[in-house]
Amino acid sequence: MKTWIEKQKALIDFTLASLARRKIKNLGLLLVYTLIVFLLASVMLFTHALSKEAGKVLENSPEVIVQRLVAGRHDLIPPDYLERIGRIRGVQKIEGRLWGYYYDGVLKANYTFMVPQPDALMAVESGKIAIGATMARMRGLVPGNTISFRSYSGKLFSFEVSSVLPNKSELVSADLVLLSEADFRAFFDYPPDHYTDIVLSVANPLEVRNIATKLSTLLPDSRPILREEVLRTYESIFNWREGIVLVLLSGAILAFAIFAWEKASGLSAEEKREIGILKAIGWETGDVIKMKFWEGALVSLAAFLLGYIAAYLHVFRFSSLLFEPVLKGWAVLYPRFELTPEVDGFQVATLFLFTVFPYAVATIVPIWRAAITDPDAVMRG
Amino acid sequence: MIEVSEVRKAFNQGRHNEYWALKGISLAIEAKKVTALCGPSGSGKTTLLTIIGCLARPTSGRVRLKERDISGLPERFLTGIRRSTFGFVFQQFNLIKGLSALDNVMLPAYPLGGDWRALRARAGSLLNSLGLGHRLEARVEWLSGGEQQRVAIARALVNDPEVLIADEPTANLDTALSKEFLAILETLAGQGKTVLLTSHDSLVIESSVVNRVIEMRDGQIVGVR
Structure with missing residues (x-):
């Protein structure tokens, strides 16, 4: 177990050093990725908190x-x-x-x-x-x-x-x-x-x-x-509004998906050469895949955490400046109110599954293909 | 220590461009000696080196390492043998750009999962012993050719292998640096390492450090000195 942990630590250490080498490219990716998580999480947190708020108000009705x-x-x-x-x-x-x-x-x-x-x-x-x-x-x-x-x-x-x-x-x-x-x-x-x-x-x-x-x-x-009908109606209204915003965001999400796939799946000649070197100096195919897995996992986890925390602050500290008009609805007498922080575990899991998981997979598939090539290629420079 | 018998290696076998790089090689490499494979380009030196170093498998024939037949082992086992028994110094050095000299030296030991601090200390002392103590944190692309080669040698030695394999080690070095390399080779031989290298550099082949020279041409051995 200790060996396994040391090995993972070493792989993570190498992955971080490796990511730091392509700082601008990776920071750019992290930024776009974080932004997407931020937008999605903001919409989810806001509509969820709003419908909960409406539910609380109606509890006494x-x-x-x-x-x-x-x-x-x-x-x-x-x-x-x-x-x-x-x-x-x-x-x-x-x-x-x-x-x-x-x-x-x-x-x-x-x-x-x-x-x-x-x-x-x-x-x-x-x-x-x-x-x-x-x-x-x-x-x-x-x-x-x-x-x-x-x-x-x-x-x-x-x-x-x-x-x-x-x-x-x-x-x-x-x-x-x-x-x-x-x-x-x-x-x-x-x-x-x-x-x-x-x-x-x-x-x-x-x-x-x-x-x-x-x-x-x-x-x-x-x-x-x-009362339960009123609650249900509110729920549908907020879900509908959430849907509208998500549809509007879908363009951005799609663009990100293409970008991430391109970044994650497209291996540069330099990266292929490096995989060859690692295999020649004694790394197994599995080690290379694990290293790349950590790369994907670290980027996507960091983006997820940063995006989610930013969304939390956006919604509960800065009153959802970006989505307020769409999600709250329009009124001449616009109420000022602070939402009660409300995080739904199922929503977090869903967001995690749809952002972190595909990226991690997208990094591993092409690496697997590159990692199974014979290590002697590197000998021929 | 290493026995090669009737080894043949084909590339693109069964296709119109089929090419036999090795045509029945048999030889024995003694432990704790420096053996050089020499010959012109295309003579099969590097191919033989990759087969002995478990980077590739022969098309036919056998390779025995300490009496154990390793020519038919699956990749996973070959990687294990490669990692524990062989250290490689490549012609182009094949260091990973953007990483420091120290990080490059530590790389082969990462999959073993040993203590990170101990590994770092070992890598540092190896670089120190090769005169690179002041360049530990320097990125490898900032180093001179000779320094890069010494980093490559330190990397080959970090897992303390019994056999050091070097492919055309002086091809990218001037005379002074080549002599420096030979001095390092002498030290390693003195420490009891088995060294197998390819070269067509007369400075290497005629050096007193090299115990045995195997001449190759067209995928066959044509002479042993």
Whole structure:
């Protein structure tokens, strides 16, 4: 075992010395290789972290949301619906929600006006509003300021900003305006006892689908939306965006593949001569192959590590400067948020397999062909 | 020590350009002696050297090393014998450019997996003994022809082989450097190394260091001195 380790050490030592001889060529390769790993890993880390983030946000969202439809469009929930749903067995809690959109001509952006749930920590008094951090930034508002909105009926309403919502919720609260129920109903001329939608809590999570079926039977004009469906939709959106970026990157990846294959497989006359010398002075075919294997492994491992670390920093320290617009989506009120570092072992393994493995193979195949030639060729110079 | 009997070697056998480089060579090489193969270009000297040094196999005939027939062994075994028994000094020196003199000398020992520090010390002392102690870290392409040859000799000796094989060792050297080489050869012979070399340089062939000269022509032995 000790001999084997010493032998590998010696081979690695020679490989490093050998790589250092063609510094510019090998550094160029390492740079391009690292860049490719960096791009791929950035996309993977970013989309993964983003979908995890969305998942975490939605963890606290209601298990079932019920919307009423009229002619296939979302409509208000009439007063008796709450009571009718409440009779379904397995429904633990039922609440009507009030929310709507308001277009602000100043920012040319839509805000989401919403009444906080009665049990939410964020209660808002009448005449006051709590606003999202992005909106506060864009409109230059701080607690204590007053802001006026002209409602859809033409009346002007003034609100005092009581608080700005915490930064950590910015991903979901960028455009949020929280106000009291009375103010909401007055501002939007909302009919009394009507709600935008209904949220349900279910006692047994395994019963969620059954309850959704019962809801559809009981209220044929309603649409139950399950949390798991929302999660799945988010997942598909991020996967789709990841796919788009990867397609865009595929050109670069292909170019690299050709470059790497050319570099790895094309043996120069000098390299062939060196293999001949090594064999003549007592190296076995296997030794030459091992040495070349180490060359491929060292280059690709270094590129993988450098690229992955750079991608990690890019995504989690520098907010994915390069891909942000494509992967996050577009918005007037763009939230500022830091993703929680999240590394998925399976993704790392996949990336490793698709970058390191092909390169290592590409280095070995031609060497094997060169290494099995007779060593006496070197004698004839 | 080495016995060659009825060795024949063909290149491109069975093709229109078939060529017999050796046509039935038989000879015995004594241990701890310096033997020179001489003859004009194309006489088969180098081919015979590659067969004896386990770099190639004969088309027919036998090669025995210390009574053991090695002519039919597979490559893996031949490499092992080559590594432990023979050290080679090539006509073009065949050093690996870009590496230091020390790295080049250490190369043949890498596959053996011995202690790296000990190997480095051994390589250093070999270069020292050949007067290259001040050039250990110099890249081989920066060295003069004579220095390159001494690095090649140190490399041939690093695994402490019993037999040193040198192919036209003075072909690229001037008279002064050739004499220096012969002095090194004398030291090695004094240390009990068996030396087998090819040359058509009269300086080498007529040197007192060489114990035996085998003359070759057209793939055959035509005289022994």
